[in-house]
Amino acid sequence: MPRTTKPLSDLEVKQAKPRDKEYTLWDGGGLCLRVKPSGSKSWILSYYRPTNGKRANISFGKYPAVSLTNARDSRHECLTLLAQGLDPQNHKSEQEHLKRVANSNTLEQVAHLWLKVKRSKVSEDYADDVLRSLERHVFPTLGAIPIHKLTARDVIAELQPISAKGTHETVKRICQRLGEVMDYAMLSGLIDSNPLTGISKAFEAPRKQNMPTLQPDELSGLMLRINQASIRISTRCLIEWQLHTMVRPSEAAGARWEEIDFEKALWTIPASRMKKRKAHTVPLSPQSLAILERMKPISGNREHVFPGDRNPKAHTHRQTANMAIKRMGYTGELVAHGLRSIASTTLNEQGFDPDVIESALAHTDKNEVRAAYNRAEYLERRRTMMYWWSDFIDAATTGRAPRSGTKHLRVVGSGPQTAQN
Numbered sequence: 001m002p003r004t005t006k007p008l009s010d011l012e013v014k015q016a017k018p019r020d021k022e023y024t025l026w027d028g029g030g031l032c033l034r035v036k037p038s039g040s041k042s043w044i045l046s047y048y049r050p051t052n053g054k055r056a057n058i059s060f061g062k063y064p065a066v067s068l069t070n071a072r073d074s075r076h077e078c079l080t081l082l083a084q085g086l087d088p089q090n091h092k093s094e095q096e097h098l099k100r101v102a103n104s105n106t107l108e109q110v111a112h113l114w115l116k117v118k119r120s121k122v123s124e125d126y127a128d129d130v131l132r133s134l135e136r137h138v139f140p141t142l143g144a145i146p147i148h149k150l151t152a153r154d155v156i157a158e159l160q161p162i163s164a165k166g167t168h169e170t171v172k173r174i175c176q177r178l179g180e181v182m183d184y185a186m187l188s189g190l191i192d193s194n195p196l197t198g199i200s201k202a203f204e205a206p207r208k209q210n211m212p213t214l215q216p217d218e219l220s221g222l223m224l225r226i227n228q229a230s231i232r233i234s235t236r237c238l239i240e241w242q243l244h245t246m247v248r249p250s251e252a253a254g255a256r257w258e259e260i261d262f263e264k265a266l267w268t269i270p271a272s273r274m275k276k277r278k279a280h281t282v283p284l285s286p287q288s289l290a291i292l293e294r295m296k297p298i299s300g301n302r303e304h305v306f307p308g309d310r311n312p313k314a315h316t317h318r319q320t321a322n323m324a325i326k327r328m329g330y331t332g333e334l335v336a337h338g339l340r341s342i343a344s345t346t347l348n349e350q351g352f353d354p355d356v357i358e359s360a361l362a363h364t365d366k367n368e369v370r371a372a373y374n375r376a377e378y379l380e381r382r383r384t385m386m387y388w389w390s391d392f393i394d395a396a397t398t399g400r401a402p403r404s405g406t407k408h409l410r411v412v413g414s415g416p417q418t419a420q421n
Contacts, residue, residue: 008033013068016041031075033063043071045078050085058089105190107150107181108134108143114184123275125250125318130177137162137174147185152195156202168206175200212330213338216346219396225328227397234298237291238306239321242336244288244390246343246360248275249336250318255305265289265383280362283383285390343389350388356381 005028016025018039025033030046043060060066060074078088111134119127141158142150155178163171175196182194214222226239242252251269260267267282274280284292292305299307304315322336340361347357359378 008068010068013041013063027068027072027075029075029079031071033071043074045075045088047078047082047088049087049089050082051087056087056089058092103146105147105185106143107145107147108139110147110185110188110190111138111143111181113188114181117184118180121277123250123273123277125254125273126275133170133174134177137170138178147182148191150182150195152199152202155196155199159203163203168204171203172200172206175203211338211341212333212335213341213345214334216342216349219342219346219393222330222334222342223393223397225330229324229328231324231327232309234295234306234316235320235324237295238316239324239336239339240393241288241291241306242321243339243343243393244285244291244386245282246340246386246389247280247282247362248340249321251280253306253318253320254315256303256315257300257305258303260284260292260305262289262292274362276362278362281379282360283379283386285387287390287394288386346392347385347389352385352388353381356385360385 005026008025008027012025013033016033016035018035018037020037022034022036024044025035027033032044032046034042034044036042041063043063043066045058045060047056047058048054049056058078060071063071066074081088081091115127115131118130122130138158142154145154155175159171159174162174179194179196179199182191182196185191186194226236229236238252241255242249245252245267247269251273254273255267255269259269265284267284267288269280269282271277271279295305299305299312302312306316306320308314308316319336325334325336344357344361347360348354356378360382
């Protein structure tokens with residue numbers, strides 16, 4: 001008959017004394033307590049590898065840190081693995097490796113991986129803005145947390161002080177961006193589900209506010225202030241350039257000379273600088289070209305049309321026009337982005353085709369086939385509209401009455417017909 005091993009008792013384990021040589025106390029099922037001459041006691045499981053039948057040992061830790069009960073629990077887990085044909089030692093190594101990998105995938109590291117993908121879909125300025133918001137509000141306290149350990153409670157606790165200040169829009173954006181990071185982690189197999197889904201509902205929703213802007217009949221006052229303002233020539237030209245071309249502040253500030261085709265009077269902004277990552281072509285009116293001529297003596301030998309003040313090798317900051325407008329006394333009444341709204345409102349009131357206006361504003365057409373068709377068809381119609389818009393700005397600057405409506409305009413490239421109201 002096979003010899004039956006009597007299980008150890010807690011007292012036996014506790015009272016096991018060191019001897020001149022290492023010895024072993026067996027508990028059964030391959031589990032033993034190894035006692036060394038130094039007095040150190042370790043739990044060892046002896047088993048046969050399921051792959052080759054060779055004998056192997058796996059350590060469960062030292063007594064008393066690992067009790068007899070704990071050691072028996074570990075033995076049971078190993079025997080269960082062996083019954084499934086798995087080697088406990090290899091399984092343990094694999095689990096430790098997976099744990100190290102999981103702990104190395106911190107929120108900050110995963111966010112950078114997500115942002116690398118995000119940059120292919122948005123403009124560089126927008127991507128940089130996303131990174132700055134995370135660096136300021138998230139990474140200092142939450143960035144080192146492994147992605148699989150991040151909870152909604154962690155994020156809510158971190159964002160509550162920001163929400164208490166009333167900056168609800170900031171909180172909304174951070175929640176949205178963290179949600180995208182966690183979605184990326186889930187789709188990448190780093191986590192099983194997104195624990196931050198719907199987290200924005202834990203905070204007060206921001207009040208919807210329209211972008212501060214002016215009405216068309218207030219344009220003359222704006223032009224007067226721009227002309228009388230104590231600002232740099234390049235800043236004045238930047239504001240006027242954005243107004244005439246109807247582009248976003250970041251797109252205007254980052255304009256490069258290489259993007260300008262003087263012969264065709266076109267400005268092509270590459271996809272990398274556009275909000276929707278689609279190249280945008282702007283027909284340039286004579287007034288827009290005149291602005292470029294004024295800038296040539298200042299920056300004609302540089303990369304950017306509007307170079308930075310502190311670093312001329314870079315373009316001016318996208319907030320330059322905005323800050324200048326504030327200094328003119330328009331705080332709360334107008335922002336640089338609102339210059340686009342003045343153009344949109346004016347052109348819609350004057351009866352221009354809304355689709356042409358939307359195309360000029362680089363708003364995405366959800367119908368991709370239609371968008372491709374429109375880019376070719378609308379370019380010359382947009383040129384006519386941009387010429388009219390620049391004339392309207394000139395009229396507001398000089399005080400003379402502008403031409404009203406589109407009935408006075410001939411559609412360029414469409415024959416002798418007249419544009420309809």
